[in-house]
Amino acid sequence: MSRSTSRREFVKRSAVLAGAVGLGAWRGRPLDAEPEAGAGPGPAPRPLRILILGGTGFIGPHEVDYARARGHHLTLFNRGKTHPGLFPNIEQLHGDRNGGLESLKGKRWDVCIDNSASNIEWVRSSAALLKDAVHRYLYVSSISAYSDMSTPGMDEDAPTFTYESAGVSRDAKKLPYGLQKALCERETRRVFGARGTVVRPGLIVGPRDPTDRFTYWPVRVHRGGDVLAPGTPADPTQIIDARDLTGFMIRLVENDAGGTFNATGHSRGMADLLKGIRAAEDADCTFTWADAAFLAAHDVKPWSDMPVWVPDTRETAGFARVDIRRAIGAGLTFLPLAKTARDTLAWFQAQPAERRAHLRSGLTPEREAEVLKAWKSRAEG
Ligand SMILES: NC(=O)c1ccc[n+]([C@@H]2O[C@H](COP(=O)([O-])OP(=O)(O)OC[C@H]3O[C@@H](n4cnc5c(N)ncnc54)[C@H](OP(=O)(O)O)[C@@H]3O)[C@@H](O)[C@H]2O)c1
Numbered sequence: 001m002s003r004s005t006s007r008r009e010f011v012k013r014s015a016v017l018a019g020a021v022g023l024g025a026w027r028g029r030p031l032d033a034e035p036e037a038g039a040g041p042g043p044a045p046r047p048l049r050i051l052i053l054g055g056t057g058f059i060g061p062h063e064v065d066y067a068r069a070r071g072h073h074l075t076l077f078n079r080g081k082t083h084p085g086l087f088p089n090i091e092q093l094h095g096d097r098n099g100g101l102e103s104l105k106g107k108r109w110d111v112c113i114d115n116s117a118s119n120i121e122w123v124r125s126s127a128a129l130l131k132d133a134v135h136r137y138l139y140v141s142s143i144s145a146y147s148d149m150s151t152p153g154m155d156e157d158a159p160t161f162t163y164e165s166a167g168v169s170r171d172a173k174k175l176p177y178g179l180q181k182a183l184c185e186r187e188t189r190r191v192f193g194a195r196g197t198v199v200r201p202g203l204i205v206g207p208r209d210p211t212d213r214f215t216y217w218p219v220r221v222h223r224g225g226d227v228l229a230p231g232t233p234a235d236p237t238q239i240i241d242a243r244d245l246t247g248f249m250i251r252l253v254e255n256d257a258g259g260t261f262n263a264t265g266h267s268r269g270m271a272d273l274l275k276g277i278r279a280a281e282d283a284d285c286t287f288t289w290a291d292a293a294f295l296a297a298h299d300v301k302p303w304s305d306m307p308v309w310v311p312d313t314r315e316t317a318g319f320a321r322v323d324i325r326r327a328i329g330a331g332l333t334f335l336p337l338a339k340t341a342r343d344t345l346a347w348f349q350a351q352p353a354e355r356r357a358h359l360r361s362g363l364t365p366e367r368e369a370e371v372l373k374a375w376k377s378r379a380e381g
Helices: 005-011 061-067 118-131 177-195 214-224 242-254 270-281 291-295 325-329 338-347 353-357 367-379
Strands: 047-054 073-078 091-094 108-115 134-140 196-201 202-206 223-228 239-241 261-263 286-289
Touching: 005 291, 047 061, 061 242, 091 202, 091 338, 108 242, 108 291, 108 353, 118 134, 134 177, 134 242, 177 196, 196 242, 202 242, 214 223, 214 270, 214 338, 223 270, 223 367, 239 242, 261 325, 270 286, 270 338, 291 367, 325 338
Parallel strands: 047 073, 047 108, 073 091, 108 134, 134 196, 196 261, 202 239, 223 286
Antiparallel strands: none
């Protein structure tokens, strides 16, 4: 199942009808209110030996860059399939989280960062093996672990999925993503206790994103003309640049910080997001807003066809309004949206032609034109 599909299903399944608070206090912050990233990658107070489970996909390379700049000693564990040869000067241990952890045995690190698990068995086996071989285990979870997205301002104590709340039997062969993440979190806490750290990112964006969910918008805005914009300008969005996320994670382990952290950006309206991208690119485009009911009637799906966006309903009122105060207190900082947008566009434009030919999220130009035409004829008719 694709991540887009699992997100849609997850949102659909979220519990309904909790009393959603008014939108006013949760509208997006103005872009110029965002601080520049705080801690530059100068040296850390003390170099750590860090094992990264994964490390070569999307967030991994950003994590590696930041951790190296801070002077840490890194070991990456993976199968050697994703971007092989990416880090020739970093120790790489090859193996497979499906029963092939031998290369990790008999070694010690200060910290393990588990980027790659969305499967309880993976965390169970690596945590059992590393329990006495690392001091701290940081697990990368997701805000998808929350079982009820109806309440704006959810903090880290909000309930996460159980088999019961996910409506899944314990012997089910395939578990939904949100439940898997919640189970992995619990296993991390069960084994490591106060030595465990859980980070729950929202939608991760920026250069190297294989999904094109955010990338769609900088690329589309850059193309110019009339851009189909979903829902209402105030519909909330919440994203985090992979560089902000990974820098935060490295600083957490430097500070030996335990606990659970929502790690996403400030909530901002869809219009703030799109206009921020347009301003960053100095692009020549206009936005035509088509409402959620029209989009649904024309089979334009939230999140996959209109990436980043989920309609603002009672069930989803909390989805892009997650409370991030704890993470900010622990050192989460934010690059300006303009930098994220420009760097993402520049990265995408530097990809080979085959990669650029088809965005992996969003509408094709032909389909977008069709929907815009239908919207305008409806509005005019
Ligand atoms: N993208 C989002 O918006 C979002 C939002 C919230 C949370 N998250 C979470 O954030 C994390 C992001 O992960 P990422 O892909 O960016 O991490 P990453 O560490 O950059 O890449 C994934 C790594 O896992 C390795 N891997 C895959 N299968 C493996 C196996 N069977 N055994 C050993 N290693 C294996 C891959 O290398 P090989 O293929 O060479 O093995 C690769 O190095 C995930 O946990 C995801 O659930 C993502």
